[in-house]
Amino acid sequence: MLSCRDFVNNADRLLDRDLRVSTRIALQIHLLLCRHCRRYLKQLHRLVEAIPFMHNKATEEEVRKVMDCIHSHSNL
Numbered sequence: 039m040l041s042c043r044d045f046v047n048n049a050d051r052l053l054d055r056d057l058r059v060s061t062r063i064a065l066q067i068h069l070l071l072c073r074h075c076r077r078y079l080k081q082l083h084r085l086v087e088a089i090p091f092m093h094n095k096a097t098e099e100e101v102r103k104v105m106d107c108i109h110s111h112s113n114l
Contacts, residue, residue, distance in 0.1 A: 040068045042075055045072070048065055049078065050082065052077075052079070053082065083102075
């Protein structure tokens with residue numbers, strides 16, 4: 039039986055389908071038994087899906103707009 043640490047160390051490869059069949063089956067069995075690793079895998083999957091939509095760096099204009107919004111709400 040795999041430990042949660044073993045699962046976490048292989049979760050990205052599970053999503054990439056870059057595992058031997060025996061390892062993939064062991065990970066799937068662990069998922070059936072461990073709700074924490076199911077949650078971890080779901081979060082990892084969401085993160086991988088979100089990466090293409092992330093900006094590398096906020097522009098000065100974006101930062102200014104956010105700061106203006108923060109300042110306007112802090113004066114209420």
